[in-house]
Amino acid sequence: xxxxxxxxxxxxxxxxxxxxxxxxxxxxxxxxxxxxxxxxxxxxxxxxxxxxxxxxxxxxxxxxxxxxxxxxxxxxxxxxxxxxxxxxxxxxxxxxxxxxxxxxxxxxxxxxxxxxxxxxxxxxxxxxxxxxxxxxxxxxxxxxxxxxxxxxxxxxxxxxxxxxxxxxxxxxxxxxxxxxxxxxxxxxxxxxxxxxxxxxxxxxxxxxxxxxxxxxxxxxxxxxxxxxxxxxxxxxxxxxxxxxxxxxxxxxxxxxxxxxxxxxxxxxxxxxxxxxxxxxxxxxxxxxxxxxxxxxxxxxxxxxxxxxxxxxxxxxxxxxxxxxxxxxxxxxxxxxxxxxxxxxxxxxxxxxxxxxxxxxxxxxxxxxxxxxxxxxxxxxxxxxxxxxxxxxxxxxxxxxxxxxxxxxxxxxxxxxxxxxxxxxxxxxxxxxxxxxxxxxxxxxxxxxxxxxxxxxxxxxxxxxxxxxxxxxxxxxxxxxxxxxxxxxxxxxxxxxxxxxxxxxxxxxxxxxxxxxxxxxxxxxxxxxxxxxxxxxxxxxxxxxxxxxxxxxxxxxxxxxxxxxxxxxxxxxxxxxxxxxxxxxxxxxxxxxxxxxxxxxxxxxxxxxxxxxxxxxxxxxxxxxxxxxxxxxxxxxxxxxxxxxxxxxxxxxxxxxxxxxxxxxxxxxxxxxxxxxxxxxxxxxxxxxxxxxxxxxxxxxxxxxxxxxxxxxxxxxxxxxxxxxxxxxxxxxxxxxxxxxxxxxxxxxxxx
Numbered sequence: 001x002x003x004x005x006x007x008x009x010x011x012x013x014x015x016x017x018x019x020x021x022x023x024x025x026x027x028x029x030x031x032x033x034x035x036x037x038x039x040x041x042x043x044x045x046x047x048x049x050x051x052x053x054x055x056x057x058x059x060x061x062x063x064x065x066x067x068x069x070x071x072x073x074x075x076x077x078x079x080x081x082x083x084x085x086x087x088x089x090x091x092x093x094x095x096x097x098x099x100x101x102x103x104x105x106x107x108x109x110x111x112x113x114x115x116x117x118x119x120x121x122x123x124x125x126x127x128x129x130x131x132x133x134x135x136x137x138x139x140x141x142x143x144x145x146x147x148x149x150x151x152x153x154x155x156x157x158x159x160x161x162x163x164x165x166x167x168x169x170x171x172x173x174x175x176x177x178x179x180x181x182x183x184x185x186x187x188x189x190x191x192x193x194x195x196x197x198x199x200x201x202x203x204x205x206x207x208x209x210x211x212x213x214x215x216x217x218x219x220x221x222x223x224x225x226x227x228x229x230x231x232x233x234x235x236x237x238x239x240x241x242x243x244x245x246x247x248x249x250x251x252x253x254x255x256x257x258x259x260x261x262x263x264x265x266x267x268x269x270x271x272x273x274x275x276x277x278x279x280x281x282x283x284x285x286x287x288x289x290x291x292x293x294x295x296x297x298x299x300x301x302x303x304x305x306x307x308x309x310x311x312x313x314x315x316x317x318x319x320x321x322x323x324x325x326x327x328x329x330x331x332x333x334x335x336x337x338x339x340x341x342x343x344x345x346x347x348x349x350x351x352x353x354x355x356x357x358x359x360x361x362x363x364x365x366x367x368x369x370x371x372x373x374x375x376x377x378x379x380x381x382x383x384x385x386x387x388x389x390x391x392x393x394x395x396x397x398x399x400x401x402x403x404x405x406x407x408x409x410x411x412x413x414x415x416x417x418x419x420x421x422x423x424x425x426x427x428x429x430x431x432x433x434x435x436x437x438x439x440x441x442x443x444x445x446x447x448x449x450x451x452x453x454x455x456x457x458x459x460x461x462x463x464x465x466x467x468x469x470x471x472x473x474x475x476x477x478x479x480x481x482x483x484x485x486x487x488x489x490x491x492x493x494x495x496x497x498x499x500x501x502x503x504x505x506x507x508x509x510x511x512x513x514x515x516x517x518x519x520x521x522x523x524x525x526x527x528x529x530x531x532x533x534x535x536x537x538x539x540x541x542x543x544x545x546x547x548x549x550x551x552x553x554x555x556x557x558x559x560x561x562x563x564x565x566x567x568x569x570x571x572x573x574x575x576x577x578x579x580x581x582x583x584x585x586x587x588x589x590x591x592x593x594x595x596x597x598x599x600x601x602x603x604x605x606x607x608x609x610x611x612x613x614x615x616x617x618x619x620x621x622x623x624x625x626x627x628x629x630x631x632x633x634x635x636x637x638x639x640x641x642x643x644x645x646x647x648x649x650x651x652x653x654x655x656x657x658x659x660x661x662x663x664x665x666x667x668x669x670x671x672x673x674x675x676x677x678x679x680x681x682x683x684x685x686x687x688x689x690x691x692x693x694x695x696x697x698x699x700x701x702x703x704x705x706x707x708x709x710x711x712x713x714x715x716x717x718x719x720x721x722x723x724x725x726x727x728x729x730x731x732x733x734x735x736x737x738x739x740x741x742x743x744x745x746x747x748x749x750x751x
Contacts, residue, residue: 076102080109087116096129107141114147118154126151127160139171145179153186161186162195174202181209188217193226211239216248224252228261241268243277250283254290262287266300278304282311289318313345320353328353329362344378352384360388364397377404379413386419390426393705393732394623398423402436414440418447425454428703428730428737445476452485458737459747461493468502480512487521491528491553492736492747499525516542520549527557532566548577555584559591567591571604582613620688620706624695631687644690648681651690655720658743663713685714685731693727701728709733719743 079102086095099105099113110133117126130148133140140148145168152160165183168174180203187196196217203210211234218227231249234241241249246269253262266284274280281304288297297318301311312335319328332350335342347370354363367385370377377385382405389398402420410416417440424433437443437451448471455464468486471478483506490499503522506512519542526535535554539546551573558567571588578584585608592601608615621630629638638644652660685706692702710733722729723743731738739746 076104076106076109080106080112083109083113087112090120092117092120092122092125096125099129100132105138107143110138110140111143111147114144114151118147118151123151123154127155130164134167140167142173142176142179145171145173145176146182149179149182149186153182153189156190158187158190158192158195161190161192165195165199174199175204177203177205177207177210181207181213184210184213184217188213188220191221193217193221193223206237206239208239208242208245211237212242212245212248215245215252219248219252219255224255227252228256228258240272243269243274243280246274247277247279247283250280250287254283254287257291259288259291259293262291266296275300275303276305278306278308278311282308282314285311285314285318289314289321292318292322294318294322294324307340309340309343309346312340313343313349316346316349316353320349320356323357325353325357325359342373342375344375344381347375348378348380348384351381355384355387360391363388364392376408379410379416382410382416383419386423387426389423392628393427393621393703394628395424395427395429395703396623396626398427411439412441414442414444414447418450421447422450422454425450425457426732428732430454430458430460430737443474443476445479445482448476449479449481449485452482452489456485456489456492458739459492461489461491461495461498464489465495465498465502478510478512480515480518483510483512483514484517484521487518487525491521491524494529496525496529496531516544516547517549519544520547520553523550524553527553528560530557530561532557532561532563536566536569546573548574548581551577552584555587559587559594562591562594564591564595564597575607579611580613582608582615585613586615616708618684618706618708620684620704622688622692622702622704624692629688629691631684631691633684634682635684635687638687638691640691640694643694644687645681647690647694648686651721651724652681654724655717658720658724660717660720663716683711683714685710686717689718689721689729689731692729693721693725696727701730703730703732706731706733709735710738715745715749719745 079098082098083095083102086092086098095113095116099109102109110129114126114129117123117129127148130140130144130151133144145164148164149161149168152164161183164186165174168179168183173179180199183199184196187193187199196214200206200210200214211230215227215230215234218224218230227249231241231245231252234245246265250262250265252258253265262284269275269277269280269284281300284300285297288294288300294315297315301307301315304311312331316328316331316335319325319331328350332342332346335346347366351363351366351370354360354366363385367377367381370381382401386398386401389395389401398420401423405411405416405420417436421433421436421440424430424436433454434451437447440447448467452464452467452471455461455467464486468478468482471482483502486502487499490496490502499522503514503518506514506518519538523535523538526532526538532554535557539550539554542550551570555567555570555574558564558570567588571584574581574584585604589601589604589608592598592604617632619630619632621628623629631638635641685704688704688706689702692704696702710731715738718729718731718738718740720743721727722740726742729740731740736747
């Protein structure tokens with residue numbers, strides 16, 4: 001027998017010499033020769049064969065080329081060793097070729113190769129390998145099912161998970177708790193709670209991993225209430241949760257803002273000494289933060305022996321969400337001083353927190369810091385930051401952000417592009433807004449709603465209706481926000497009949513029940529069209545208590561159409577609903593003054609004073625270069641004030657020649673006509689427009705913003721200015737946009 005072994009070794013030596021002399025064959029072929037000899041001597045002497053396989057493995061590792069062929073009919077023992085060797089050097093193709101040439105591979109070999117392919121991000125290859133076992137007539141063992149379950153879950157394909165599940169049932173393996181746990185987890189990764197529950201319910205024995213996997217499946221699939229239910233059922237069955245269970249179920253408490261359950265879990269963690277686990281503590285911090293319990297969140301955070309970035313982010317979010325912006329910024333500063341490396345989520349929390357708390361300029365600073373430290377803003381950053389461009393009315397900054405979106409291929413993200421669309425609309429450029437909308441590869445209901453609302457705020461009611469029709473033709477189902485936008489567009493364009501048709505179709509055709517906002521929109525539709533009696537009757541027929549928006553729409557129209565009696569009714573209702581809103585008192589006062597009812601106007605002013613309510617001062621602003629310039633009535637603080645007033649005087653003469661006559665009804669003091677006309681010239685919106693025109697620097701359009709409703713006479717003046725100077729002027733006030741071109745306004749004087 002030994003002589004035979006020696007004979008085979010001699011043959012091996014001759015082959016190796018031939019290979020060496022030719023020097024054209026790869027090192028992998030040398031390994032193949034060794035394996036061939038090992039296969040022949042394996043039956044008689046496994047020891048000799050093992051030595052040869054080991055030598056072959058070393059030769060194989062040293063080789064850098066892929067063999068043109070692989071040895072066939074490998075014995076299971078040697079095949080396993082060679083497959084492992086190929087995997088160790090990352091040659092998955094070679095490993096699969098070797099595996100395919102093992103007639104009866106060990107279950108361990110199958111498990112090892114399938115698991116390796118899954119681990120290295122090739123789950124589909126792993127599933128193909130699993131399927132090939134059945135084609136070769138090889139019945140998988142328990143460990144192979146386990147590896148296949150993990151591979152199918154990693155692939156995200158629920159059909160593959162179901163196939164493994166069905167195979168396990170056929171082979172009688174489904175009662176195995178480890179396989180069952182793996183299948184529950186796989187179904188969970190594919191967002192299939194029904195399949196996970198079916199496997200879970202079929203398990204005869206359920207361990208802590210089974211219960212944890214089922215809880216986690218529900219939570220990750222957006223069903224936190226069911227996840228908590230399974231968690232409570234787990235306790236009733238006498239199974240003690242571990243730290244993984246707690247960190248998996250606490251997000252359900254966060255989502256539901258279930259502080260009671262969260263506190264109970266916190267108590268359990270303390271009693272069972274789990275508070276040293278960083279994942280449990282981080283989950284507790286996040287739970288308290290979502291429930292707006294900042295003190296407990298900070299207490300857990302301060303007692304943590306080790307803090308990861310997730311726990312820091314949790315407390316930061318808690319402060320910002322609870323409107324404690326200063327503490328949030330202080331904690332962020334502490335985080336950086338302690339050398340904790342912030343991640344993208346940290347920066348998003350800080351930037352988003354500043355935006356939520358009205359710290360727009362601070363948000364801009366934080367974004368710049370984020371980029372200077374080498375972090376790239378992602379979709380969440382962009383979506384939370386873009387409103388800053390709208391609030392600051394900085395179209396230039398908005399365009400910079402849009403360019404960033406294109407450079408970094410974020411335009412595929414629907415949320416980001418919708419935010420860009422809305423930013424352009426709020427900054428006054430409806431054309432760019434529409435361009436973004438038309439370029440979107442996919443449009444959801446939010447994108448359609450945003451484009452409809454954009455047209456409504458710019459007074460393009462007919463375009464809003466056309467968009468609504470296109471939305472329906474595309475198969476998109478409208479929601480309650482859609483109808484708010486469409487009805488708002490109808491009101492700004494005085495499309496009464498169209499508005500009524502849309503309102504009546506809501507429940508009948510689209511199964512959307514009109515709410516208080518929709519009724520208020522219809523009141524606005526009637527009111528802006530001058531049909532005040534119908535608006536008042538509509539309010540009285542509302543199935544719910546009329547809101548401030550409904551009465552406010554009627555009050556605003558009463559000033560335009562000079563209806564004093566309905567104005568008094570509306571104002572008195574508003575004084576009850578929102579007694580601290582100064583706008584309602586000012587509107588009534590203005591209506592009474594215009595009607596020369598000085599005594600009643602005085603009573604309104606006295607009531608306002610008795611209640612300690614002060615009028616919000618009006619101001620207008622315009623961006624020139626990188627700076628925003630703000631003006632108030634009679635403002636002379638600007639360095640170019642003399643030029644501004646001289647320019648307005650010059651324009652006044654030209655406008656009068658063009659037919660302009662001052663509308664002194666908008667002056668609320670009892671003075672002579674000359675003084676009234678003079679006081680109109682110093683309104684903040686006129687000053688801003690004049691300053692903007694003086695600093696156009698070759699631009700053909702101008703954007704001005706005002707915090708309150710634009711004065712009626714100023715509206716008329718800006719129309720004349722657009723005609724005399726030839727500059728398109730876009731003015732945004734508290735209600736909508738006005739586009740002034742060639743002596744006309746987009747609102748058609750229906751605002």
